[in-house]
Amino acid sequence: MFVMPDIPPRANLKIQLENLMEAAGDAVFQLNDKGEILSASKRTIELIKPDGILIGLLLSDLAVPEENTLISAAVTQAIQSGRHSQVNVQIKTHASVHCFDFLITAYATGQGNMELLAVGRNIAQQLATEESLRHLATHDALTGLPNRSLLSDRLSMAMAQARRTGKGFAVVALDLDGFKKINDALGHPVGDVLLREASMRLRDTLRDTDTLARVGGDEFIALLPNALTEADIQIVARRMIAAIQLPFEIQGHALYVSTSIGIATYPNHGDNEVALLAHADLALYRAKETGKARYVLYDPQTFTKPVHDVSIEAAMFEAVKNGEFLLHYQPVVDATTRQIMGFEALMRWMHPDLGLVPPIQFIPMAENNGLITLLGAWVLKAACVQIRHFEEAAGRQLYISVNVSPRQFRNDHFLETVDEAMKLSDLQGSQLLLEITEGILMSDPDHAETLLTAIAARGVRIAIDDFGTGYSSLAYLKRFPINTLKIDRTFVKDLPGSVKDAAICDVVISLASHLNLNTIAEGVEDEQQLQFLAKQGCTLIQGFLTGHPMLPDEAIAALKANSAAAFVI
Missing domain, CATH: 3.30.450.20 (PAS domain)
Structure with a gap:
């Protein structure tokens, strides 16, 4: 014991x-x-x-x-x-x-x-550890910026302060034009670096009292507290656009993107978080739809009511059955003679209740849910048939340009769709121009080379859309059977005043000329831009100066008003 x-x-x-x-x-x-x-x-x-x-x-x-x-x-x-x-x-x-x-x-x-x-x-x-967990809960892991949760808190505080002081504030929605092409072509590691560097540039344009949040993908929201005049907001928006337009040097690549911006103000455009964000987002859609690399202030008199993406996606499947999709045609004009040489077919969706749904809303969804393959095949066939009616009105040969999405291009039956469209319309190969992005070429070069070679064998022309905004490699101009380079509107909109944009356009046009390629400049909106591009030797131009996207009857009227010209493409 x-x-x-x-x-x-x-x-x-x-x-x-x-x-x-x-x-x-x-x-x-x-x-x-x-x-x-x-x-x-x-x-x-x-x-x-x-x-x-x-x-x-x-x-x-x-x-x-x-x-x-x-x-x-x-x-x-x-x-x-x-x-x-x-x-x-x-x-x-x-x-x-x-x-x-x-x-x-x-x-x-x-x-x-x-x-x-x-x-x-x-x-x-x-x-x-607790502070680190709090930070992770309220900040984006990739960029370190506030996330949607913290943005919501700061929006609530801004609204409470505005109600006390009577001073409003602005909500700015923006994303990166051309980001997806770079991400697809060069991979997520490069895309992640681009997002981090872009977020730092954007943050540097703002005041210490402002908030910049990353809310998903390449989408950002800036909260600008205290009363701001419309002129002040425009200065901030221009600073953001200028900061992003400078080239990004990442892993040996010179990458070019731009930013589109939508703006809503409190209390003019909404007195709660949901309304403010929805209206800023709708203004962003309008900015992208009307040219990208620009800012748009929400206008309740002219903007249609925003609809949630889920509602739009559900309605898309019914829209296909009900024939709600239609084509608009934008003239492509000879830069010297001003003659209409062809049209670019642009898909639109006329919803019976919502009206015209912006392509920037429904095309990415169609790409994700697979509908783009069905819609793309319809666009190709319908556009080829329509160009025949345009030729009857013009009394001369024209060409039709059709955009090809990445998912459509990767579809095993795409070549069959091209053959069916040409057989249905009895078009010559040279009258069809297929527009593809740089990302399509770089995501799977071997597949791209095989398919493009087969397309070229049919006499069909191939254009690189938005040339210079993604991974612009001279190697693929040699490897792939390219006929045309489309100069993106971001390089055109500040011509002829911008020395850098003028130099870029001059280089692209000169390069195309030496390689015996055509050039099409997009987004031409005034006479000075057209004169500059024509002087540099640009082949064709496209933009609001010479014609908005129009319905078939409007396109026929435009053709009849246009004098005859020999076919050149």
């Missing part, structure tokens, strides 16, 4: 206390009723004052000056209650300052005195 040794009560208490002090906490002190240190554990001495003396000091003296009264108050509370108190304070250690969570317990000694045991736990790492 085990028999406890005969230890005097006071000695027994002292041994238990010493054992507890060595076993418990990161910092353990025995204090008198004045808060003076009577003893400390070995670990405490090593941590706080390995080469000094702690005995006799006040525990509060170890805290940073602005917090020493917190310890004094905790000591007093523990003594008065006869139980314990708790306090978080910054303690000066020999290496740095750490946050400790102290539990201070009062007890009576054998002599009837009151002493205290202060057990402290270093919670600096815990606080850092």
Whole structure:
């Protein structure tokens, strides 16, 4: 039978206390009723004052000056209650300052005195972890920008402040034009770097009081608090556009993207978060639809009601069955003679209730859900048949240009669709121009080469759309049977005033000329742009100056008003 040794009560208490002090906490002190240190554990001495003396000091003296009264108050509370108190304070250690969570317990000694045991736990790492978790919950992991959750909080604060002060604020929605092509062509690692660098450029255009949030993919929202005039907002938008238009140098690639911007203001365009974001997003769609690399301020008088993407996607399948999709045709004009040489077919969706749904809304969905293959085949066949009717009206040969989506291009039956369209319309191969993106070429070069060679063998022409905005490699101009380069509107809109854009257009046109390729400049909106491009030797131009996208009857009227010209493409 085990028999406890005969230890005097006071000695027994002292041994238990010493054992507890060595076993418990990161910092353990025995204090008198004045808060003076009577003893400390070995670990405490090593941590706080390995080469000094702690005995006799006040525990509060170890805290940073602005917090020493917190310890004094905790000591007093523990003594008065006869139980314990708790306090978080910054303690000066020999290496740095750490946050400790102290539990201070009062007890009576054998002599009837009151002493205290202060057990402290270093919670600096815990606080850092908690702060890291809070940051992850409210910030985008890739860019470090606020995420949608934090944006929502700041929008709520901005609205509360605006209601108090009577001063409004602006919400700016933007995304990167051409990002998907780069992501598809060069992969997500390059795309991620591009997003990080773009986010830094955008943040640098804003004030410290502004918020820039990444809300998904290449989509960003900027919150500009306090009253801003429309002129102020336009200055910010122009700064953003200019910052993104400069080339990005990433892993040896010179990448060009632009940004389109939609703007809504509080309270003019909405008095709640959902309305503000929806209206800014709708303005963004309008900016992309009317040229990209530009900003549009929401106008409740002219903008249709925004519809949630889920509703649009559900309606798309019914729209295919109900024949709600139609084609508009934009003239492509000889840069020198001003004669209409052909048309680009552009798909539109006329919803019976919503009206005209912007292509920027439904085409990405159709690409994702697979409908683009069905729609693309219909566009190709319908456009080829329609160009025959245009030729009858014009009394001369014309060509038709049709965009090919990445998913459509990868479809095993695409070549059969081309053959069916040409057979149905009895078009010559040279009258059909298929527009593909640089991303299509680079995502699977071997497949692209095989398919494009087969297409070229049929006499069909091939154009690179938005040339220069993605991964512009001279190698594929040599490898693939390309006939035409389309100069993106982002390089045209500031002509002839922009020296850099003028240089880029000059280089592209000169390159195409030496390789015996045609050039089509998109987005030509004024006479000065046309004159500059024609002087540089651009073959064809396309834009609002010479014709908006139009319905077939309007296109026929435009042809009849246009004098005859020989077919050149």
